[in-house]
Amino acid sequence: MKLLALISLAITAYAQTINYAKIEILTEQYTPNLYMLAGAPGDADPNHPDGAGGRVGLLSGPDGILMVDSQYEQVTAKVLSAIRKISLQPIRYLANTHLHTDHTGGNGNIVKQGALLIAREELRNDMARAVNMDPARLPQITYGMGDPIKFRMNGEVVDLIPIRAAHTGGDTIVRFENADVIMIGDFYRNYGYPYIDTNNGGSLKGALEALDYLVKISGPNTKLIPGHGTIIKREDIVPYRNMILDVQSKVQDLIQQGKTQEEVLAAKPTAAYDAKIPGALGVAPGVGTSADRFVRMLYTELKK
Numbered sequence: 001m002k003l004l005a006l007i008s009l010a011i012t013a014y015a016q017t018i019n020y021a022k023i024e025i026l027t028e029q030y031t032p033n034l035y036m037l038a039g040a041p042g043d044a045d046p047n048h049p050d051g052a053g054g055r056v057g058l059l060s061g062p063d064g065i066l067m068v069d070s071q072y073e074q075v076t077a078k079v080l081s082a083i084r085k086i087s088l089q090p091i092r093y094l095a096n097t098h099l100h101t102d103h104t105g106g107n108g109n110i111v112k113q114g115a116l117l118i119a120r121e122e123l124r125n126d127m128a129r130a131v132n133m134d135p136a137r138l139p140q141i142t143y144g145m146g147d148p149i150k151f152r153m154n155g156e157v158v159d160l161i162p163i164r165a166a167h168t169g170g171d172t173i174v175r176f177e178n179a180d181v182i183m184i185g186d187f188y189r190n191y192g193y194p195y196i197d198t199n200n201g202g203s204l205k206g207a208l209e210a211l212d213y214l215v216k217i218s219g220p221n222t223k224l225i226p227g228h229g230t231i232i233k234r235e236d237i238v239p240y241r242n243m244i245l246d247v248q249s250k251v252q253d254l255i256q257q258g259k260t261q262e263e264v265l266a267a268k269p270t271a272a273y274d275a276k277i278p279g280a281l282g283v284a285p286g287v288g289t290s291a292d293r294f295v296r297m298l299y300t301e302l303k304k
């Protein structure tokens with residue numbers, strides 16, 4: 001209970017540093033009816049200088065809108081105004097890639113527009129136990145690990161594919177089959193080092209498996225769209241995975257030498273990559289840099 005209280009305090013303190021009024025929503029179009037909305041880069045959201053909040057996906061057309069993720073609660077009006085520039089159709093479905101506030105904060109507001117909210121059962125459970133959770137933010141329809149949930153609408157086949165414990169315990173990737181686009185959530189990131197939310201069921205093993213799975217289901221031209229950062233292709237996954245394995249083995253060696261967590265951090269096992277990864281040494285609230293957060297996570301996971 002004490003720990004929960006501390007976590008909620010930390011989340012609140014961090015949330016206060018975001019200047020929601022300053023967040024600007026930009027629209028990217030991929031096909032005639034598939035769009036992404038992303039926060040503009042800048043200092044409005046200190047944890048995401050590459051683009052405020054999490055990316056939103058929109059499939060529009062005569063069958064209504066399918067939406068993926070809902071940004072921060074405080075920017076819903078801006079998100080809706082961007083959506084209404086694309087389509088005046090009702091928002092019928094809202095899916096979530098994972099539970100974090102930058103992807104689900106606006107859930108309740110979008111449900112109020114008439115959308116059905118669908119996500120993993122694990123996401124719902126983890127979300128429901130957060131302090132002061134607004135029940136309107138919780139999924140109405142849930143699913144577990146198993147076959148993808150398929151939507152056939154607007155000439156597209158959309159698959160909600162459950163991913164075993166990766167960035168969180170309730171991750172989903174969203175594939176648009178005809179557009180050859182996959183929204184991959186946050187188990188991959190190219191601004192700063194990988195972030196695995198082990199407090200909400202995430203695991204490094206699952207993240208590595210998810211990366212392998214992405215390579216398997218993607219073609220050479222498939223657009224892979226992370227929750228943050230730049231769009232990638234299948235060929236970008238392998239070096240990313242190798243970087244994780246390399247840093248992991250360095251941390252493992254240091255642990256075997258009997259080093260403490262602070263000594264492992266001081267040894268800078270990410271040094272070979274820091275200059276190549278944008279945001280590598282950017283601030284991760286409460287834990288130092290993005291590199292520190294990654295190394296601490298590896299240390300904790302490997303110590304288990």
Ligand SMILES: [Zn+2]
Pocket residue numbers: 053054100102103186227228
């Ligand atoms: Zn995110």
